[in-house]
Amino acid sequence: MAIFMPTFQILTGINSILFYAPVLFQSMGFGRNASLYSSALTGAVLASSTFVSIAIVDRWGRRALLIGGGIQMIVCQVIVAIILGLKLGSEGELSKSFSILVVVIICFFVAAFGWSWGPLGWTVPSEIFPLETRSAGQSITVAVNLFFTFIIGQSFLSLLCAFKFGIFLFFAGWITIMTIFVYLFLPETKGVPIEEMIFLWKKHWFWKRIVPGYSEAEGE
Template identity: 55%
Template sequence: WYACMQSVPVYLSEMAPAHLRGMLNIGFQLMITIGILAAELINYGTNKIKGGHGWRVSLALAAVPAVIITVGALFLPDTPNSLMERGHPEASRRMLRRIRGTDDIGEEYADLVAAREISKQVQHPWRNILMRKYRAQLTMAVLIPFFQQVSGINVINFYAPVLFETLGFKGDASLLSSVMTGGVLVLGSVVSMFTVDRLGRRKLFLQGGAQMLVSQIAVGTLIAVRFGTSGVGEMPRGYAAAVVLFICVYVAGFVWSWGALGWLVPSEIFPLEIRSAGQSITVSVNMLFTFVIAQAFLTMLCHMKFGLFYFFAGWVVIMTAFVALFLPETKNVPMEEMVLVWKGHWFWSRFIGDADDIHTGVNVLGK
């Protein structure tokens, strides 16, 4: 799983043309959400197997997609960026022609050549990523996956049955409710696929953040009214339906903003010379805080009760403000020219001087 999250977003970003990079990359997110929905449906079905052996069937079926991924990976070609990085310029040129379907690749190929020349000068990418001129990319590699996890989405993904049982659903009803949220994940990914390259990353981040904030406050308030600070009470059918509705609205807002873009944006912002190191940091931070939230959730729910939803809503405010202030728009920008985006930003430009513009040669060679 770690290897997939490390390599697939970068692979897709490098293979895709700039104007379709968002849509094709979010196809990865769509497949993940389809997998989550399939897992929820399997769990719902195997829960009915008598004798308590359903969990074995559910666990064994996870081997099916693993085999498909392993076999399918054998047929994947190398990206032009990877071929260039490993010293195969002609193979890189041929692959670029193949995936673009045209011989008019001069400008994009020149960008790759210039990026390769810079990359050869970098002997220690893990050390270089700490340099001042990469401060913007490093900040995004840490904070975007951190914010993605403290949004509270894994509370829904990991503990949906437990959460729904707490709200008054029982047995199969709790599993069925989690299937419902899995369906919302799929639909939200489809929305994101067809809007990310039109509306841009920032608009989806900001709209999704506002939707998540309203939903979290609504869920927390509905639970507070019925359960109070004691955590004891009854939830009528209408209240329970309203809670599920707002949870679905929250999940939809997350999946077409932070869910999809949390992987897309880090995969497209790093220059070639530090790309692998940057993506490794992104995945590591994501996995670390996935673990932390998973371990802490039940204890937090017991102590904070409805306040847990306000807690995550507070983080949504912070992360949405962060995007508004510090994340520039990256749609339709070739990956090897992304440094120009940071250089034009009101805050990050102070970290990139003219002497540090490592892709000055891109414009000369490419244009």
């Protein structure tokens, strides 16, 4: 979890959009100033949507937000890829209406990240480890996050040139994988004290085979 959660958080493509938003929007046909305004807009949406997660995470649970946010991000990425593939590929430049639509959809994508994988990519690893290994687990989480931030930051422009509109499908594929991962392998941690977290893993259908000390009596 300390490895896959931060890895998937970066493979949503959020850093690519935030780091290279002016370049990305200019490549879609936006003007220089418009691309900068769009970049500022996505940053504001990300910051504000984080408060949604703060308000509902303890009511809805971590899994619901991660899966729901993943589905919303997949839909947004696929829609943007379709628009760019059909319009930008044939016409070489987006019309004003399609440009606005792309910005709106990207804002929906950023908002989905802001209330799901953005904050919870840090929250979940911080609360799933027992006290004995918590510091080591968090250290791994931070190191992996920074490593993949560096990898995606260095490779995004090359990927954009190679894949063109397919870059959004590339990230949508990773979001699909990570949403399935959460559904299958992440137990719900809402309201569980850190001291009792080990029992979640002992009862989980997969992790109970790995976590030591499990017995059928405990599972009941």
